[in-house]
Amino acid sequence: GAGVSQSPSNKVTEKGKDVELRCDPISGHTALYWYRQRLGQGLEFLIYFQGNSAPDKSGLPSDRFSAERTGESVSTLTIQRTQQEDSAVYLCASSLAGLAANEQYFGPGTRLTVT
Amino acid sequence: RKEVEQDPGPFNVPEGATVAFNCTYSNSASQSFFWYRQDCRKEPKLLMSVYSSGNEDGRFTAQLNRASQYISLLIRDSKLSDSATYLCVVNPSNTGKLIFGQGTTLQVKP
Numbered sequence: 001g002a003g004v005s006q007s008p009s010n011k012v013t014e015k016g017k018d019v020e021l022r023c024d025p026i027s028g029h030t031a032l033y034w035y036r037q038r039l040g041q042g043l044e045f046l047i048y049f050q051g052n053s054a055p056d057k058s059g060l061p062s063d064r065f066s067a068e069r070t071g072e073s074v075s076t077l078t079i080q081r082t083q084q085e086d087s088a089v090y091l092c093a094s095s096l097a098g099l100a101a102n103e104q105y106f107g108p109g110t111r112l113t114v115t
Numbered sequence: 116r117k118e119v120e121q122d123p124g125p126f127n128v129p130e131g132a133t134v135a136f137n138c139t140y141s142n143s144a145s146q147s148f149f150w151y152r153q154d155c156r157k158e159p160k161l162l163m164s165v166y167s168s169g170n171e172d173g174r175f176t177a178q179l180n181r182a183s184q185y186i187s188l189l190i191r192d193s194k195l196s197d198s199a200t201y202l203c204v205v206n207p208s209n210t211g212k213l214i215f216g217q218g219t220t221l222q223v224k225p
Contacts, residue, residue, distance in 0.1 A: 031211050042119075042202065042217035043159065048210065056212060091158060095211055102211060106158035 002026065004107035006092050012113045013082055021077045021110045025094030032075050033093045033104060034067055043091065049075065050097070082114045116141055121203050121216035129224055132193045136219045138186040138203030148179055149204040150188050153218065159202055162188075193223045 005024045013019050025032050034046040045059040049069040060066070064082075069075040079086055089111050093104040121138045128134050140148075148165035163170065165177040165186055176189040186203055203216035 033211065033213075035215075043213075043215040045212055045214065048212050050211070056210065058212075097211075103161045103164075104211065104213065106160070108158050 004092055004094050004105055006090075006107040006110050008110060009108065010111045010113075012115060015084060015114055016081055018078065018080045019082055019112065021079075021090050021092075021112070023075045023077070023092030023094075023107060025073070025075070025092070026105055028096070029094035029105075030072050030097050031095045031102070031104075032069055033095075034075070034077050035091045035093065036061075036088045037091060037109070038088045046077070046090075079112075082112075084114050087112055087114045117216075118142060118207070118214045119203055119205050119216040121219050123217055123219060125220040125222055127222045127224060128193055130193055130195060132223075133189065133191045134193060134221060135190075136188045136201055136203075136221075138188075138216055140184050140186070140203075140205045140207075140214075142205070142207040143181075143184060145184075145205045145207045147206040148177075148186050149206075149213075150175075150177060150186075151202040151204050151215075153200045153202055155199075159215075162201070190221075193221075195223050195225060197221060198223045 007022045032049045035043040047067045048056040064080045067077045089109040091109045093106045095102040095104045150162040151159040152162045153159040165179045169178045174191045178187045200218040202218045
């Protein structure tokens with residue numbers, strides 16, 4: 001079946017502009033996660049949605065970052081007033097439920113470059 | 116101290132070699148543990164979960180030592196296709212939020 005998809009695959013933007021990144025999780029997966037991976041670094045957790053519960057936003061680095069999810073489907077990550085340090089690959093993952101043992105399936109990521 | 120620490124490597128080994136990666140985690144209440152594999156410029160993919168009793172999947176063996184907060188991955192009979200970055204991953208609570216180590220790079224040479 002279809003995996004996690006993300007768009008765009010690449011985004012180049014000027015410093016100060018807003019960007020919106022999209023994630024389509026695997027159908028039926030109730031949990032959705034956003035991570036950021038800077039060049040040569042590990043993944044940093046950003047935000048986690050589980051069903052209709054309030055999202056866990058504990059990883060968002062600043063108030064310029066926000067995310068929404070419509071029901072158990074598409075999610076968008078918005079970065080306002082982008083800065084050069086926001087340049088990274090933004091990865092989305094989904095799982096059947098937000099339980100400890102559930103495997104997370106990752107999308108191919110959006111490579112964001114802020115010039 | 117980082118929540119999950121790994122030796123970044125790189126580990127350069129010949130085909131057929133046995134190689135071991137180690138990882139330590141800081142939160143003693145961590146619930147579950149994984150090894151993910153990430154190929155260059157690709158997304159991470161689950162390699163195997165790590166169970167308290169240790170577990171094996173073909174050439175791969177994972178061990179967990181809760182007392183020492185230490186996880187290991189052993190790869191036997193290395194193949195060229197094993198070349199990748201191996202990510203140690205910990206779930207510190209009973210949710211899906213995962214904490215990733217920075218990864219250990221393995222390069223298997225012919």
